[in-house]
Amino acid sequence: MSETKAWSVDKLRVFVVDLLTGLNVPSSDAKDVANALIRAHLRGYDTHGLSCLVGYVEALKENRINPQPDIKFDQRTSWTWLVDGDNGLGQIAATRAMELALKEATKIGIGAGLVRGSNHFGAAGVYSLMAVEKECIGIVTSNASCVTAPHGAVEPMLGTNPLSVVVPAGKCPPFALDMATSSGSRKKVREALASRKPIPSGWALNKQGEPTTDPGEALEGVMLSFGGAKGSGITLLVDILSGVLTGAEFGGRVLSVFTNQERASNNGHFMLAMKIESFMPVESFKRRMDEELTRILNLKPADPQRPVFYPGYRSGLQEAKQLEVGIPLSVDLVGKLEEIGSLHGVRFPK
Amino acid sequence: MSETKAWSVDKLRVFVVDLLTGLNVPSSDAKDVANALIRAHLRGYDTHGLSCLVGYVEALKENRINPQPDIKFDQRTSWTWLVDGDNGLGQIAATRAMELALKEATKIGIGAGLVRGSNHFGAAGVYSLMAVEKECIGIVTSNASCVTAPHGAVEPMLGTNPLSVVVPAGKCPPFALDMATSSGSRKKVREALASRKPIPSGWALNKQGEPTTDPGEALEGVMLSFGGAKGSGITLLVDILSGVLTGAEFGGRVLSVFTNQERASNNGHFMLAMKIESFMPVESFKRRMDEELTRILNLKPADPQRPVFYPGYRSGLQEAKQLEVGIPLSVDLVGKLEEIGSLHGVRFPK
Numbered sequence: 001m002s003e004t005k006a007w008s009v010d011k012l013r014v015f016v017v018d019l020l021t022g023l024n025v026p027s028s029d030a031k032d033v034a035n036a037l038i039r040a041h042l043r044g045y046d047t048h049g050l051s052c053l054v055g056y057v058e059a060l061k062e063n064r065i066n067p068q069p070d071i072k073f074d075q076r077t078s079w080t081w082l083v084d085g086d087n088g089l090g091q092i093a094a095t096r097a098m099e100l101a102l103k104e105a106t107k108i109g110i111g112a113g114l115v116r117g118s119n120h121f122g123a124a125g126v127y128s129l130m131a132v133e134k135e136c137i138g139i140v141t142s143n144a145s146c147v148t149a150p151h152g153a154v155e156p157m158l159g160t161n162p163l164s165v166v167v168p169a170g171k172c173p174p175f176a177l178d179m180a181t182s183s184g185s186r187k188k189v190r191e192a193l194a195s196r197k198p199i200p201s202g203w204a205l206n207k208q209g210e211p212t213t214d215p216g217e218a219l220e221g222v223m224l225s226f227g228g229a230k231g232s233g234i235t236l237l238v239d240i241l242s243g244v245l246t247g248a249e250f251g252g253r254v255l256s257v258f259t260n261q262e263r264a265s266n267n268g269h270f271m272l273a274m275k276i277e278s279f280m281p282v283e284s285f286k287r288r289m290d291e292e293l294t295r296i297l298n299l300k301p302a303d304p305q306r307p308v309f310y311p312g313y314r315s316g317l318q319e320a321k322q323l324e325v326g327i328p329l330s331v332d333l334v335g336k337l338e339e340i341g342s343l344h345g346v347r348f349p350k
Numbered sequence: 351m352s353e354t355k356a357w358s359v360d361k362l363r364v365f366v367v368d369l370l371t372g373l374n375v376p377s378s379d380a381k382d383v384a385n386a387l388i389r390a391h392l393r394g395y396d397t398h399g400l401s402c403l404v405g406y407v408e409a410l411k412e413n414r415i416n417p418q419p420d421i422k423f424d425q426r427t428s429w430t431w432l433v434d435g436d437n438g439l440g441q442i443a444a445t446r447a448m449e450l451a452l453k454e455a456t457k458i459g460i461g462a463g464l465v466r467g468s469n470h471f472g473a474a475g476v477y478s479l480m481a482v483e484k485e486c487i488g489i490v491t492s493n494a495s496c497v498t499a500p501h502g503a504v505e506p507m508l509g510t511n512p513l514s515v516v517v518p519a520g521k522c523p524p525f526a527l528d529m530a531t532s533s534g535s536r537k538k539v540r541e542a543l544a545s546r547k548p549i550p551s552g553w554a555l556n557k558q559g560e561p562t563t564d565p566g567e568a569l570e571g572v573m574l575s576f577g578g579a580k581g582s583g584i585t586l587l588v589d590i591l592s593g594v595l596t597g598a599e600f601g602g603r604v605l606s607v608f609t610n611q612e613r614a615s616n617n618g619h620f621m622l623a624m625k626i627e628s629f630m631p632v633e634s635f636k637r638r639m640d641e642e643l644t645r646i647l648n649l650k651p652a653d654p655q656r657p658v659f660y661p662g663y664r665s666g667l668q669e670a671k672q673l674e675v676g677i678p679l680s681v682d683l684v685g686k687l688e689e690i691g692s693l694h695g696v697r698f699p700k
Contacts, residue, residue, distance in 0.1 A: 078458065079459060114629060152649075233529065240642060289590070291601060296503075299499070301504070302559030
């Protein structure tokens with residue numbers, strides 16, 4: 001990306017909080033949203049960062065997202081909490097749900113927070129990463145609006161359905177898997193079309209239901225899960241955990257908050273926290289994790305120019321660095337944020 | 351496969367139990383092994399069925415597998431059990447671990463059984479399926495001997511590392527994902543070489559570390575995870591849960607019991623059971639699952655001759671049918687079982 005200078009976390013947080021509180025979002029909720037969006041940039045998940053604000057602000061102004069949700073909490077067992085997000089910004093209920101899961105995990109070794117009535121929550125990895133400082137393994141899934149065809153079908157019924165699992169380590173950055181269980185995004189297909197490039201095989205079917213690498217054909221057809229039939233099974237599992245089990249929508253009926261809609265999106269999220277001490281002493285575990293992760297880093301790479309790494313390695317290093325030097329943003333994104341800021345009387349920081 | 355007649359579960363169980371008890375395996379342990387191997391056939395996982403006996407018997411005779419393991423159980427928290435398989439047949443410790451996980455899940459809604467000191471345990475789905483009759487979600491992972499290169503590497507460090515998740519439904523057969531997290535197996539690559547066919551792209555790298563669909567080149571190179579970088583992250587996660595977290599081997603040091611070896615394989619397995627009632631009333635959940643799964647079955651297929659299904663659908667129907675009519679076995683497998691039986695004075699049933 002074409003980058004400009006770097007922004008401090010604090011300055012960006014003030015901007016997001018001022019913008020959202022101006023739209024009647026309570027200040028503490030706005031801080032949770034800001035933290036989630038900014039951490040996405042720190043980890044390199046820029047597609048799930050501040051650019052989401054454009055859609056959120058529009059939805060808040062049109063009352064498609066409830067700015068002041070009355071979030072409900074129901075403790076169903078000693079370890080499970082059901083959270084109803086009351087159609088607020090997804091980050092609010094999601095943050096609460098992982099906090100509750102971690103509270104129970106700290107007490108009895110395991111906790112779960114299940115969310116219904118939510119919206120787009122940004123990057124799944126932001127919530128699973130909350131488990132690290134509590135010495136827990138964090139698992140987060142969410143369902144999403146209908147764009148992906150299950151394996152063998154030519155109709156979409158699933159979403160990008162992210163899955164994130166974070167496992168603490170010792171000296172190594174934590175293992176942090178954070179992935180869409182769909183293959184590519186339609187956004188990337190449109191980019192390929194604009195630049196006249198093919199898309200990778202396995203991403204899409206044309207409208208006849210045949211595999212295609214032509215972006216134009218793909219846009220008329222359907223997107224696929226990652227990893228063929230196996231990946232499709234995982235995308236469906238994410239919908240079961242996030243939608244069927246939580247009481248949210250499922251089976252293709254979650255809506256996108258980024259497009260106009262008649263009713264609430266009703267996304268669901270599933271969050272599980274497991275304390276390492278439930279299984280083995282945390283220091284032994286961390287030594288073992290460091291050994292596992294160091295082995296990965298030391299493997300001979302297929303391309304000598306591209307060392308082998310594990311999920312979370314580069315994001316962890318990037319986060320540590322950017323917390324010191326600030327977050328670079330693309331010129332394009334800065335322009336959008338300046339525009340949305342000036343529309344709402346909030347100055348984007350220099 | 352070239353099939354002969356069908357065998358009843360009872361006759362096959364008697365054969366396996368007689369064969370194993372003749373090799374000093376206690377009768378109750380032999381029954382667990384028999385049930386696991388036979389259920390693999392019932393579900394259509396024939397590669398993880400009775401053919402495994404050939405390798406098991408050899409390993410038992412050479413004392414590479416302990417016929418009479420002193421399995422140790424350590425309850426670490428209210429919901430976690432650590433099981434040491436004492437280098438016995440993998441099915442024995444794995445069955446115990448899932449039983450313990452389900453016992454705790456029945457009491458407090460969640461249970462985990464972590465196994466170290468184990469061996470090849472057959473099909474992961476056999477253990478996750480045990481969760482269904484207890485109205486639980488069952489999750490099972492295992493690590494395995496070193497054949498798979500992590501994404502970006504040309505050296506293997508991971509195994510076939512199976513992942514299975516089973517979710518009960520109402521009238522529909524349960525959702526039952528049961529997959530190797532590697533792409534194809536080396537066995538299938540050898541079959542492709544023999545029949546002079548290419549292997550699918552994404553399965554393997556040649557010895558220069560380049561993608562190849564040539565089976566000969568693949569056999570000189572390394573196998574890959576399913577689903578590219580994302581799938582590789584999941585294969586590594588399975589090693590973390592099954593090996594790092596359980597106290598078993600990990601990071602490429604699990605051995606195969608099917609090849610000669612100097613020390614115990616030390617596979618690890620991770621098993622988690624979550625009771626549906628911990629999240630929502632089970633009857634509501636089953637109605638929602640049936641709705642989810644029926645939607646999948648009713649999707650328009652890409653190939654009109656191949657209806658869309660979900661993981662576990664065909665296996666569930668096959669199991670119900672074969673419990674009535676018996677299990678067909680390939681002529682080749684029957685020949686092997688007759689031979690191994692006659693070598694050990696146990697007649698394979700007609």
